[in-house]
Amino acid sequence: MKTYPDELAKVRLAVDVVVFTYDEDKLKVLLIRRQQAPYAGRPALPGGFLWAAETTAEAAARILHDKAGVTGVFTEQLFTFDAPKRDPRGRVVSVTYYALVPSAELRLEPGIASQAPALHAVDDSGKLAFDHSSIVDYAAERLRSKLAYTNAAYSLLPERFTFSQLQQLYEVVLDRSLDKRNFRKKYLSLGLIEPTKEQLSGGRHRPAQLYRFVTRRPIELPAPAF
């Protein structure tokens, strides 16, 4: 049995952000390419060390601003990863966040240190630096449940969207196909969205009704409960 610490941990605190977007009918993550060792050349999550004057949430907002060019998007703390050997340089504990960004709002800043932030399909992002692959997996799982019991979808879609787009988003994130009629019925009954007066024409097919979210702020749906 341990009684006294060898010493208190001298850790550095990092903040990493999983930036999800929905683009070309795929769920994508924003990844940068690491320039230095360790894991030079590997794709990695945008992140960095915590500054003295900021909270981790502020650090996440800063990273979102610098690497994705967005502010005020849906952001939530995900998990704190602290395996002792997750960073070969020493003890780094990472407080992770995930964010949802409509692809139209993303401004990938290619200038930054040629880290080349770019979108990668979540299913096909290869092996990432550090434990970032597990972080992305964990975030994707969290996203699945978020979509199921909140209106978080508003954060991944343009302001106005068709029912098909909404359904495809759910199909991609939940990774299974859904019945069109049942999905419409159920989603409309949630009262989260309303039809606009506009329609989307241009396809060589019948124009689609455009919908919008009634409120573009996080709403929790009442849980099924006991």
Next chain:
Amino acid sequence: MKTYPDELAKVRLAVDVVVFTYDEDKLKVLLIRRQQAPYAGRPALPGGFLWAAETTAEAAARILHDKAGVTGVFTEQLFTFDAPKRDPRGRVVSVTYYALVPSAELRLEPGIASQAPALHAVDDSGKLAFDHSSIVDYAAERLRSKLAYTNAAYSLLPERFTFSQLQQLYEVVLDRSLDKRNFRKKYLSLGLIEPTKEQLSGGRHRPAQLYRFVTRRPIELPAPAF
């Protein structure tokens, strides 16, 4: 716009644990009494600084062992609290955990520095040191949803228990009353528990069938889904 950090944050990492137990038909939390400033005399969560050789999960296990006398109980990372002024002594980021312990397994160690670890009803624990009141609230909220879609109740009940005990636990945690027949029907249909051959007699009333959880490891129930 910030461009460079004044300096990287020199933070200390703490681990605090919300130890829940179900005792005397109430949901309770384990609290110690702080001996030193800040907040001397105030009740607080058991916790401490992270040691060099351990992960935060190991630190949580250590705290559980030292303050509650238990090992191997249900423990899960809760949230990382990092408001800059949460600790007046300086920048302390706390990675919090919550744990579920059957009251019979708790061994409150009164010897330890007269911190007097003791159980307090969650609804009535007064104002705690630091931001620990918010941490307890957040943990209670998490516990509510855990009970709703996992078998986590096994971690708060003795190995064998009556249906009434189970229902009371749910009523206390969810903070509303449930219909006896509907609760039995639904809970039995989940297949999480099975009747034992024993009954509990002794009350001045009909003896109650004793049940046990089929598996005393975490199980997720399939979500309602879209």
Next chain:
DNA sequence: ACAAAAGTGTTGTTACTACACCCATGG
């Protein structure tokens, strides 16, 4: 005999699943 908790079914309502055809448009 009585107090106290254990145990048990039915009915109406609501949500879920599965399933197939016509519509409006652009080319």
Next chain:
DNA sequence: CCATGGGTGTAGTAACAACACTTTTGT
């Protein structure tokens, strides 16, 4: 006129909510 995605209804089934009385024991 045809290819493309948009849009709609119904019927069977399963889950949920509401509700009251009988049983077994100890005192």
